[in-house]
Every structure is written in structure tokens, then in C-alpha cells.
Amino acid sequence: MAASAWRRLALLLMLVTASAQAEIPADPLQSPAWRYLAQRYFGEAGVVFDPRVKLLLPVSAENPLSVPVHVDARALAEVREILVFADLNPIPVILRYQPGAQAEPSLGFRFKVQQATPVRAAVRTGDGQWHLGGAWIDAAGGGCTTPSLGTGSGLWKDHFGEISGHLWPRENGVQRLRLRVIHPMDTGLAGGIPAFYLDELQLQNGKGELLAKLQGFEPLAENPLLSFDLRNAGVVRVLARDTQANQLRGSVAP
Amino acid sequence: MRSLPVLLALLASLTALAAGHEYHLNGQKLADGVYVFVGAREHFSRANGGNIVNTGFIDTTEGAVVIDSGSSRLYGEQQRAWISGHSASRRIARVYITHAHPDHFLGSQAYAEVPQYALPATRASIAESGDRLSDNLYRLVGAAMSGTQSRTPNLPAGEGRVLIGGRALQLIAGSGHTEADLAVYDEASGTLFAGDLVFYQRTATTPNADIPRWLAALQRLEAIPYKTLVPGHGPVVQGPEAIAQTRDYLRWLQSTLQEAARKGVDLPELFEQPLPERFRDLALARVEFMRSAEHLYPALELDTLQGQGSH
Numbered sequence: 234m235a236a237s238a239w240r241r242l243a244l245l246l247m248l249v250t251a252s253a254q255a256e257i258p259a260d261p262l263q264s265p266a267w268r269y270l271a272q273r274y275f276g277e278a279g280v281v282f283d284p285r286v287k288l289l290l291p292v293s294a295e296n297p298l299s300v301p302v303h304v305d306a307r308a309l310a311e312v313r314e315i316l317v318f319a320d321l322n323p324i325p326v327i328l329r330y331q332p333g334a335q336a337e338p339s340l341g342f343r344f345k346v347q348q349a350t351p352v353r354a355a356v357r358t359g360d361g362q363w364h365l366g367g368a369w370i371d372a373a374g375g376g377c378t379t380p381s382l383g384t385g386s387g388l389w390k391d392h393f394g395e396i397s398g399h400l401w402p403r404e405n406g407v408q409r410l411r412l413r414v415i416h417p418m419d420t421g422l423a424g425g426i427p428a429f430y431l432d433e434l435q436l437q438n439g440k441g442e443l444l445a446k447l448q449g450f451e452p453l454a455e456n457p458l459l460s461f462d463l464r465n466a467g468v469v470r471v472l473a474r475d476t477q478a479n480q481l482r483g484s485v486a487p
Numbered sequence: 488m489r490s491l492p493v494l495l496a497l498l499a500s501l502t503a504l505a506a507g508h509e510y511h512l513n514g515q516k517l518a519d520g521v522y523v524f525v526g527a528r529e530h531f532s533r534a535n536g537g538n539i540v541n542t543g544f545i546d547t548t549e550g551a552v553v554i555d556s557g558s559s560r561l562y563g564e565q566q567r568a569w570i571s572g573h574s575a576s577r578r579i580a581r582v583y584i585t586h587a588h589p590d591h592f593l594g595s596q597a598y599a600e601v602p603q604y605a606l607p608a609t610r611a612s613i614a615e616s617g618d619r620l621s622d623n624l625y626r627l628v629g630a631a632m633s634g635t636q637s638r639t640p641n642l643p644a645g646e647g648r649v650l651i652g653g654r655a656l657q658l659i660a661g662s663g664h665t666e667a668d669l670a671v672y673d674e675a676s677g678t679l680f681a682g683d684l685v686f687y688q689r690t691a692t693t694p695n696a697d698i699p700r701w702l703a704a705l706q707r708l709e710a711i712p713y714k715t716l717v718p719g720h721g722p723v724v725q726g727p728e729a730i731a732q733t734r735d736y737l738r739w740l741q742s743t744l745q746e747a748a749r750k751g752v753d754l755p756e757l758f759e760q761p762l763p764e765r766f767r768d769l770a771l772a773r774v775e776f777m778r779s780a781e782h783l784y785p786a787l788e789l790d791t792l793q794g795q796g797s798h
């Protein structure tokens with residue numbers, strides 16, 4: 234083969250390699266863990282950074298045990314799933330949310346942060362595409378390896394599993410649901426305390442039809458306080474389960 | 488070895504870095520024997536070395552009465568050196584620490600042999616969390632903190648009038664910015680060192696705040712016939728404007744958070760809340776409002792959920 238043909242082949246190979254790498258877009262947050270996490274969570278599926286995924290969170294964590302986050306993907310159609318993770322946390326995934334047809338693709342929660350890290354909401358739409366929003370949060374740290382605070386207070390002994398909540402009517406037939414479950418949410422990373430956390434929470438309407446489903450992970454803050462926007466009227470039933478198979482029940486009436 | 492001078496120069500600059508930070512403290516005279524060191528209206532940074540705070544001193548025939556020792560050992564040392572060079576007494580009589588926030592007490596090592604006073608709850612708080620606050624400031628400020636260790640004031644201060652070296656000082660024991668907030672009033676000059684009960688042109692901070700108690704403390708300060716007021720952060724004033732601004736902001740903050748909780752707003756949604764025109768030019772308005780929401784909202788939002796559910 235002539236030298237020019239070799240050069241053409243080499244160029245072609247470079248182009249192929251480049252386009253294979255381009256499937257994971259460059260990270261605007263420049264996280265050291267981005268490529269690894271993107272491969273792990275999104276695999277072959279397409280990923281784009283999308284300003285329509287709004288993630289509200291503090292610039293710096295005032296309380297590393299309870300960092301408030303609100304995800305709003307209502308600007309996207311056909312949202313099937315929202316995955317939230319913090320790149321540099323010892324356990325990155327915080328939660329997975331699957332809003333049904335009667336739930337808005339938005340939610341609020343609190344999580345434990347171990348060090349400064351990007352926090353991301355990945356939103357999967359009906360076409361299989363992932364849309365990402367995110368921001369860095371600064372933190373003094375220690376949120377994941379610090380024992381839960383209520384341990385000594387008797388709160389869990391007397392009130393474990395209690396669910397309290399409230400519904401607020403909003404515009405366009407949407408109700409804001411806020412609820413709190415009394416649970417230690419132990420990560421298993423604090424010395425001598427095994428992991429113990431809520432791993433499933435379902436919201437149902439009064440007829441028992443599923444409105445939305447949330448899968449929880451270790452970094453969710455203790456006594457989870459969650460916010461949802463639901464397009465149903467009337468009572469919302471809450472069914473939750475933790476990693477020790479405790480079944481928790483509650484209901485919130487307007 | 489031609490590179491030796493280069494190496495030595497490098498070593499010298501590294502040593503200078505390790506040695507920390509030059510604060511360029513320059514006391515500003517407010518009245519006879521009364522001085523203030525005015526800090527930057529900023530958040531902690533490597534550039535300001537933690538000097539975001541107003542400290543000061545009142546000179547007496549027994550020595551200077553220092554009000555707050557600043558943010559680091561180096562700050563305290565440089566503050567002490569300036570006072571020794573510029574006071575008539577050339578001595579230090581005592582130190583008052585206004586409250587248990589790190590920018591106000593971490594310079595106390597420079598006054599190791601001097602009696603140091605603080606309100607009982609301030610002493611307890613420094614003893615309990617001084618090391619943690621100091622560690623966090625290292626993270627934010629870096630080299631300027633070198634050699635700094637938390638030191639708990641060794642003597643209790645209390646409400647009332649004290650006579651030191653021919654000067655009458657009134658100690659006002661308030662609370663609300665933290666669990667215990669000391670203000671010091673010099674009768675002769677009419678100077679009120681308000682500590683962090685008063686902020687001016689710099690947004691108030693609330694990591695340990697109780698707003699109703701804070702508002703009550705402001706009412707007490709307002710009754711003092713001061714001629715000059717030194718806020719904990721921000722420029723010195725002669726009139727009522729600093730107290731008025733602090734109260735206006737705290738009231739707005741409280742009612743804004745209460746109203747949001749009543750409407751079921753999620754905490755981070757508050758971060759987008761527009762600020763009223765009159766607060767927009769305060770230093771750090773947006774970031775301090777966000778921090779305050781994190782400090783104060785959790786208690787308010789839980790109230791809206793209580794007793795609503797069942798299990």
C-alpha cells in the first residue's frame with residue numbers, strides 16, 4: 234500500500250475513535266468521575282447536557298447531613314425516570330424517581346454530602362435519551378460517615394416509621410405533596426452501624442392506583458423530607474419499605 | 488552552583504507563605520482612645536485571610552480593652568502589635584469576646600496572658616465547637632490560619648457597668664445572633680461596639696440565629712444614647728440606620744420564610760426568590776439569604792407537616 238493510503242486509513246481510524254468517544258459528551262462541570270459514572274449509569278444510551286433540567290441546590294452545604302435539592306424537569310415531555318447522583322460521594326446514587334402519568338417530573342429531597350462534589354439530575358425521556366442538569370456544591374464534609382443525629386434522642390424508638398405530610402393546591406390542577414418519614418437512613422459507612430434505609434416509596438391515589446414511585450439509596454438524609462407535584466385531586470396514600478423489610482403506611486388528605 | 492540563589496529565594500518565599508498573612512491592620516480613630524479595625528465586606532477567602540470583621544479597642548490608664556481578637560492567631564498578633572504601638576498605655580488590660588463565631592475569637596492566642604472575658608454561653612460554645620470552627624476556617628482561608636488554635640475565654644462576663652482604668656464601660660448581654668451576644672458601650676466617648684447584633688451594608692448571617700430574640704436585643708441597643716456605633720460587619724455609623732437596616736432585614740427574612748412554609752415551598756425553590764430592591768445592594772445579599780434559608784427554614788416547614796399524616 235502506498236504511504237498516502239496508510240495515511241488515509243490512519244485518519245479514518247482516528248475519526249472512528251473520536252466519534253466513539255463523542256458519545257459521552259465533555260462534562261461542563263469537569264468532574265474527575267464523569268466518564269466512569271456516565272459509562273456506568275447510561276451505558277449505550279444517548280446523553281446530553283440540557284438546560285431544561287433545572288437543579289436547585291445551595292452553593293455550599295450549611296449542613297452536610299441534609300443538603301436540600303429540588304429537581305424540575307417540567308420543561309421536558311414524556312419524562313420516564315429521574316436519576317440523581319453526586320459524583321464524588323462514597324455512594325453516588327441518591328435516588329431514582331419514576332413519575333407516572335399523574336405526576337409532574339419534579340421533586341425535592343435532602344441528602345448527605347461527604348465532600349465538594351457535582352450533583353446531577355439525569356432525566357430519561359420516552360425516546361430513551363438522558364438529559365442532564367447539575368451543579369457543584371462545596372462542603373466541609375463528613376455527611377456520609379457521621380452517625381445519624383437522632384440515634385441518642387429516642388426519636389426513632391418512639392416514632393420510627395411515622396409519616397406526616399400536607400397537600401397544597403397549586404395551579405392547573407396540581408397538588409404539592411410534602412411528606413416526612415421518620416427513619417434513620419443509615420449509610421453503613423459510619424463505624425459499627427449497618428446500612429438501614431428506605432429503598433422504596435410509592436404514592437397512590439385513593440383508588441390504589443400508582444401515581445409515582447421512588448427508589449431511595451443510602452445518601453438520602455435521615456427522616457426524609459420529600460416534595461412532589463401530583464395532578465390528582467384528593468387523598469394520597471404512601472407505601473414505603475426499608476432494607477429490613479419494614480412496611481410503612483401513611484396517607485395525606487387535602 | 489548557580490541555582491542555589493534561586494533555590495534560596497524559593498525557600499524564602501515558601502517560608503513567607505507558611506508564615507501566613509499580612510493583614511495590614513490600621514486602626515481608625517473614633518474618639519479619644521477609641522479605635523476600630525474595619526474588615527472587608529466579604530465572605531472568608533484566601534485573599535482576605537478571614538479579615539471580614541470589625542474589631543476594636545478602648546484605651547484606659549490600666550491598658551487597652553480589646554473587643555474581639557479576630558479570625559486567626561496572626562490577626563490577633565498583628566492587632567496586638569498595632570495596639571501596643573498606638574495606645575497611650577501601651578499595654579493590654581483585657582479582652583472581651585462578643586460571641587462564639589470564628590472571625591471574632593480565633594485571634595485570642597495572641598493574648599495568652601491577658602484576662603479574656605465572654606458571656607457564659609459564649610464560653611461554653613467556644614469550648615465545645617471552637618476546634619471544629621477553626622478547622623472549617625482553615626479550609627476556607629488557608630495559610631493565614633497557620634498556627635491558629637481555638638482558645639476559650641478564661642473569665643465570665645456579665646451584664647452591667649465595669650470601671651477599668653478610669654473608664655466606665657457598659658456590658659449588654661443580648662442574644663439572637665447567637666445564643667449569647669455581648670455589646671460594649673464606652674460611656675465617655677458614646678461608642679457602642681455592637682458585635683454581630685448589628686450588620687450594616689453587609690447582609691446579616693444566621694447560622695445560630697433566633698430572630699425574635701435578636702429583634703429584642705436590637706430594641707435594647709436602640710435605647711442606648713450612643714454617638715457612634717460599630718457594627719460587627721460593615722461601616723461605622725453615627726445614626727440609627729445600622730440598627731434599622733438589621734431589623735428591617737431580619738423581619739423581612741422571617742416573614743418571607745414563614746409565608747413560603749405556609750405555601751408548601753420546597754427549600755431550594757427559595758433560592759430563586761427575588762430580593763426586595765432595598766436589600767439588593769447589601770454585600771453578599773443573595774448568598775447570605777440562601778444560607779439563612781438553609782438555617783431557618785427546616786424548623787418552619789416541619790411545623791406545616793405536624794399532625795397531618797397517619798400511620
Ligand SMILES: [Zn+2]
Binds near residue numbers: 586683
Ligand atoms: Zn457572628
